[in-house]
Amino acid sequence: MAMDREQVLRTAAALLARKSTATMDEVARAAGIGRATLHRHFAGRDALVRALEAYGIREFEAALDRARLDEGGAGDALRRLVAEMENVAELLAFLVTENQLFEGDQVNEGWARLDARVSALFRRGQEQGEFRIDLSPVWLTEALYGLLGSCAWAVMDGRVAKNDFQYMIAELLLGGARRSVEK
Amino acid sequence: MAMDREQVLRTAAALLARKSTATMDEVARAAGIGRATLHRHFAGRDALVRALEAYGIREFEAALDRARLDEGGAGDALRRLVAEMENVAELLAFLVTENQLFEGDQVNEGWARLDARVSALFRRGQEQGEFRIDLSPVWLTEALYGLLGSCAWAVMDGRVAKNDFQYMIAELLLGGARRSVEK
DNA sequence: ACCTAATGAGACGTTGACGTCTCATTCGAT
DNA sequence: ATCGAATGAGACGTCAACGTCTCATTAGGT
Numbered sequence: 520m521a522m523d524r525e526q527v528l529r530t531a532a533a534l535l536a537r538k539s540t541a542t543m544d545e546v547a548r549a550a551g552i553g554r555a556t557l558h559r560h561f562a563g564r565d566a567l568v569r570a571l572e573a574y575g576i577r578e579f580e581a582a583l584d585r586a587r588l589d590e591g592g593a594g595d596a597l598r599r600l601v602a603e604m605e606n607v608a609e610l611l612a613f614l615v616t617e618n619q620l621f622e623g624d625q626v627n628e629g630w631a632r633l634d635a636r637v638s639a640l641f642r643r644g645q646e647q648g649e650f651r652i653d654l655s656p657v658w659l660t661e662a663l664y665g666l667l668g669s670c671a672w673a674v675m676d677g678r679v680a681k682n683d684f685q686y687m688i689a690e691l692l693l694g695g696a697r698r699s700v701e702k
Numbered sequence: 703m704a705m706d707r708e709q710v711l712r713t714a715a716a717l718l719a720r721k722s723t724a725t726m727d728e729v730a731r732a733a734g735i736g737r738a739t740l741h742r743h744f745a746g747r748d749a750l751v752r753a754l755e756a757y758g759i760r761e762f763e764a765a766l767d768r769a770r771l772d773e774g775g776a777g778d779a780l781r782r783l784v785a786e787m788e789n790v791a792e793l794l795a796f797l798v799t800e801n802q803l804f805e806g807d808q809v810n811e812g813w814a815r816l817d818a819r820v821s822a823l824f825r826r827g828q829e830q831g832e833f834r835i836d837l838s839p840v841w842l843t844e845a846l847y848g849l850l851g852s853c854a855w856a857v858m859d860g861r862v863a864k865n866d867f868q869y870m871i872a873e874l875l876l877g878g879a880r881r882s883v884e885k
Numbered sequence: 886a887c888c889t890a891a892t893g894a895g896a897c898g899t900t901g902a903c904g905t906c907t908c909a910t911t912c913g914a915t
Numbered sequence: 916a917t918c919g920a921a922t923g924a925g926a927c928g929t930c931a932a933c934g935t936c937t938c939a940t941t942a943g944g945t
Contacts, residue, residue, distance in 0.1 A: 669848025695878030
């Protein structure tokens, strides 16, 4: 009888990632609960999206913690981050395209904190001579988000194997498509 | 008095790329025409989106033609492609997220043709030893789309300078973030 | 077994965008 | 200058999703 709020958020995230215009009724049925119950826990669609945002930020932050970006080489740290973010990628792809979250004056400050942590990793890689300096940390951060979203979508559509997720993103982001002169 | 259909499509693309849920009324006003006139030329919202899809495919195809992907090194061809696609990036970013276009049984076959042309470029690069072979052409194609969209967004938000658009995408996609062993 | 709180199903009114229509106005060709 | 076609503004009905409410049912603790 007790509604598992966490579980509802996860189901909603999975559904909305595929169909961002899904109805409250569809969200409720996907979660196996009634529409009334959904409304009892999330005042409305806005509240649901906000809750998903908070959930996504929380999960993203947890992934950052687990990846221990300060330890070891920046490249390896990035690989760990990609691995830890695989499960959040779909949700983040949805949230990023939900411009409703970024137009009001009530923009969740969590995003800035997350961006800063990711950017710091790229900056560290540059300062330690591991990453090139002609690509700004801000752009590398955006590129990481973009690749995570693209790959999540490609996996959902069956164009990329789920097992290749981490490798495809990390390798492309680190080494690019060009063959290295030296291995 | 004559409505410039092409111009309307361009304005609609620019608006919908930023706010994909924009109203028909907002689209009309952005284009400087009345809502009634908009409806006279596009039977409804679906028709408008379909017209945008056709327009995007047309522009994308023209960019592919201009880039002459068969000529010269694959890396240089990719650079030309990125350059030619800069103006279509926003529209494509919108179309790709418009899942309405890809769920019915009436999926425009143009996408497959475009994907094939881009994939062929990556495959050529691999066969000629210029690109690495552990990243599939399909994934590289998806990654290109993702980076184009991310960078277009970053430019709109002012996080990346418009002048850096081509360089950031082409360099990241070709060389990655890691410093090359040899220049 | 009882009691309380939560749930599911559904009815109901509201709202916003849609699509259609009318009519006066304006553009542009002749 | 004239005439026909296209436009803008707005009114109107429709419809889907929303948010609220009620009520019977069920779950779970005591």
